[in-house]
Amino acid sequence: MTLDEGEKCAAPGSNGGDWSSLYLILGAVLMPIALPFVVLECCYRLRVKKCRNELAGKVVLITGASSGLGEALAHTFYKAGCKVILAARRVEELERVKKDLLALDAVISSVTYPPVILSLDLAELKDIPDFARKALSVHNKIDILINNGGISVRATVGSSALDVDLKVMVVNYFGSVAITKAILPSMLKQKSGHICFISSVQGKFALPYRSAYSASKHALQAFSDSLRSEVVDKGVQVTCISPGYIRTQLSVNALTGSGKTYGKMDKTTASGMLPEKVADRILNAIVGKEKDVMISDSQAKLAYYARYLFPSLYFWIIGNRARKLEKAEAAEQKKGK
Numbered sequence: 001m002t003l004d005e006g007e008k009c010a011a012p013g014s015n016g017g018d019w020s021s022l023y024l025i026l027g028a029v030l031m032p033i034a035l036p037f038v039v040l041e042c043c044y045r046l047r048v049k050k051c052r053n054e055l056a057g058k059v060v061l062i063t064g065a066s067s068g069l070g071e072a073l074a075h076t077f078y079k080a081g082c083k084v085i086l087a088a089r090r091v092e093e094l095e096r097v098k099k100d101l102l103a104l105d106a107v108i109s110s111v112t113y114p115p116v117i118l119s120l121d122l123a124e125l126k127d128i129p130d131f132a133r134k135a136l137s138v139h140n141k142i143d144i145l146i147n148n149g150g151i152s153v154r155a156t157v158g159s160s161a162l163d164v165d166l167k168v169m170v171v172n173y174f175g176s177v178a179i180t181k182a183i184l185p186s187m188l189k190q191k192s193g194h195i196c197f198i199s200s201v202q203g204k205f206a207l208p209y210r211s212a213y214s215a216s217k218h219a220l221q222a223f224s225d226s227l228r229s230e231v232v233d234k235g236v237q238v239t240c241i242s243p244g245y246i247r248t249q250l251s252v253n254a255l256t257g258s259g260k261t262y263g264k265m266d267k268t269t270a271s272g273m274l275p276e277k278v279a280d281r282i283l284n285a286i287v288g289k290e291k292d293v294m295i296s297d298s299q300a301k302l303a304y305y306a307r308y309l310f311p312s313l314y315f316w317i318i319g320n321r322a323r324k325l326e327k328a329e330a331a332e333q334k335k336g337k
């Protein structure tokens with residue numbers, strides 16, 4: 001045997017015994033740390049499974065149910081046996097969603113309830129109390145309110161009209177606040193209910209070209225945290241969901257600085273999470289009574305921690321991103337000329 005061969009024989013891995021003792025030591029050290037987490041996760045999953053069955057017959061009001069995440073939420077809660085009330089501006093799109101839901105009856109074995117459609121414009125705050133009354137009168141209560149409807153923006157602070165900032169803030173923030181205020185008294189009276197806000201990872205950290213959108217989602221996050229503290233002992237649950245990119249029409253429907261429709265599918269949105277997966281995670285968060293949930297890839301989670309732990313690094317990263325976006329915009333304008 002050559003010296004090399006002798007060394008090879010002595011190397012860990014060529015001798016199963018060396019590795020197995022290493023695994024044993026690692027196992028002995030890590031097991032007590034990992035075990036409580038494994039047990040907690042198992043308990044959580046069992047609780048969620050049990051509570052999912054208790055969703056049947058619950059009245060769920062979903063705003064922005066005519067497309068994207070709202071449409072996926074309508075499917076998820078309908079399949080769970082809920083009495084869904086679908087709201088948005090485009091009633092013809094809500095009719096399409098309703099038709100799709102009713103078609104599911106052929107494949108769902110459990111009991112379902114016919115979806116109800118209500119017209120809603122979140123920008124018309126004065127009409128919201130009346131909308132809430134109509135929603136409450138459908139089944140005489142709302143068990144779960146999902147504030148999902150929203151719009152995004154694609155413009156710098158300098159290039160966007162104040163009216164655009166106002167519109168984004170009204171639709172994304174004040175609209176949801178107005179519905180919540182109109183529904184909350186009935187939940188407090190029945191000493192039960194769940195209010196869910198669909199925020200965004202941009203409610204945790206802001207991005208360039210999205211000032212009004214990020215601001216509206218930060219406001220939603222703060223509102224939900226404050227509301228939760230007030231109703232925690234009164235039987236009402238509050239969940240704030242912060243998703244990363246989802247494959248929906250959000251960028252297509254976004255507003256430009258002048259208030260026109262952006263009309264383009266961003267690469268980040270096109271490669272985002274499937275709305276059905278996000279909707280399923282949201283259902284689990286609601287039945288699991290989770291308070292604050294980020295549904296995103298690790299990049300968004302890192303950005304979130306960087307914003308608070310290493311702010312200078314975060315500002316440097318989004319500064320670079322702003323420069324890149326500015327260059328891309330300039331190149332596009334040059335091409336358009």
Ligand SMILES: NC(=O)c1ccc[n+]([C@@H]2O[C@H](COP(=O)([O-])OP(=O)(O)OC[C@H]3O[C@@H](n4cnc5c(N)ncnc54)[C@H](OP(=O)(O)O)[C@@H]3O)[C@@H](O)[C@H]2O)c1
Nearest residue numbers: 064066067068069088089090121122149150245246248249
């Ligand atoms: N897609 C993403 O990457 C992403 C990431 C994080 C969070 N989110 C959030 O997810 C929610 C749903 O958006 P989405 O991604 O599903 O986009 P989407 O496909 O554009 O859907 C937006 C929904 O909001 C409704 N809506 C817009 N303006 C409204 C108004 N004035 N009044 C009533 N309803 C209105 C739309 O319905 P009508 O046009 O028929 O009114 C539509 O149903 C939004 O709050 C968004 O901020 C999305």
